[in-house]
Amino acid sequence: MADDKAAVLGVIGGSGVYDIDGLENTRWVKVETPFGDPSDELLTGELHGQKLVFLPRHGRGHRIPPSELNFRANIHALKQLGVTEILSVSAVGSLKEHLPPGTFVVIDQFIDRTFARDKSFFGTGLVAHVGLGHPVCNRLGDLIEEALQELRVPHQRRGTYMVMEGPQFSTIAESELYRSWGCDVIGMTNMPEAKLAREAEICYATVAMVTDFDCWHTEHAHVSVDAVIKVVVANADTARSLVATLAPKIAVRDGACAQGCHTALDNAIMTAPSHRDPAMLAKLDVIVKRTLGASA
Template identity: 85%
Template sequence: MADVVLGVIGGSGVYDIDGLSDKRWVRVETPFGDPSDELLTGTLDGQKLVFLPRHGRGHRIPPSELNFRANIHALKQLGVTDILSVSAVGSLKAELPPGTFVVIDQFIDRTFARTKSFFGTGLVAHVALGHPVCNRLGDLIEEALTELDIPYRRRGTYMVMEGPQFSTIAESELYRSWGCDVIGMTNMPEAKLAREAEMCYATVAMVTDFDCWHPDHDHVTVDAVIKVVVANAGNARSLVSRLAPKVAGREGACSQGCHTALDNAIMTAPGHRDPEMLKRLDVIVKRVLG
């Protein structure tokens, strides 16, 4: 098993990582086009780390236009084995106020304008996604949040909408009736692609505001939301610093099976596999197909 390399995908307000040594912004070309930005590589407390600003520095790219495949592929090319995804979200529960971090364990994917798989005609694969995040990595995140005294909730369902517009009140109430805890626009198909790429993936959803279901929603000012975003970004950077040495302790493949997700997933018979697809997916399928 390759050395542990922690990948961090930064959401709204998180465009850099503090404390990195040997910092270098690297341009990565992938078979799926350009990722959102250059990737920042370095070492944090002895742990190799790669950071990708999801929306690009300066927040240039809206959710529906993110090249999710290029982003995940670029992290894979740079040797990333474990991904911490941090994302700004709205709260669908009164007990999850702004400033709360939620360590997600489930998603409902309601996006419709995004390519959701590396695979396709010529090389078909179906990975298991019943448990879409790595609970081993989630445990380490919970440890770090507890040590930092950041308010958090372990476990929650993230409703992923297409955007870029926010919900109507009727939609927000529907998602609440489904038992969703937070709502955002970015973690699908990101989590699905990370599973196909055999990488551990965990999401920390950072609540910035209550969604429009809340009676006080219309009274929230932009200044108030920005203040929460800034505070959340600072806490996210602290989380990365605390998490990095904990991730370094893993030996061998992930006990949750994240690094062997393709073992029984590829359906296309050897004689019918498209050579061009095999070439394009070499970085993704090399472990199982050689």
């Protein structure tokens, strides 16, 4: 049966976004998951009547580098707290001339070039393959675009996010390679985040906030932390306004997501019932309960 419960907005804050203005009835919650600890405690509350859960991706104070993020614990913790829609806010570099610092890009595609991260909740004893042709929720993307238009924020509706491992920035050769692939922006955090959100049957959308031109642009200084931070501060203020504008729009949803985000596991689990590992079923209970509740 499709998941048609009331929407709960999860916000994953990237560089510079460590809190949410205007959140009421707030409480920091420590969440334990079968995959270890998430990046930090999660902040729960209500924003304009909308239930919201906020997770600082790198921890408060930006303590955790991209490759050491526990992506599985982060998404699992959001799922445990009832999140049905995720807005991922991420600082990125631009790979296109027409996307200068300060531009927001509502991502619709990713190229995942990370290699040192656990990318699935599933494994031996319970195998699943979710569809990822459309890795973000277009319904959620439309709502984000609507909010950006209301705020008059410079933005682009669609774009491809090149996800690199990091933590170092690109070489010029790498940057030019990614440009030749048609990528719009480059960052270090949205994979496997988007893949895991799909496995957890949560709508997911990314707002990529441009902070720099990476290192390919001959008329701009190469990317540095000092230069990035200056733009991050301004972008973070805009991101908080975006969340406040988006929140009341999230509640308007008739049943489960029509794109299938909330039912992604319906035809994804490959392991025959008689061969499913009870330990894996127990570990993934929060993830597979809707699909395998009766048979697990």
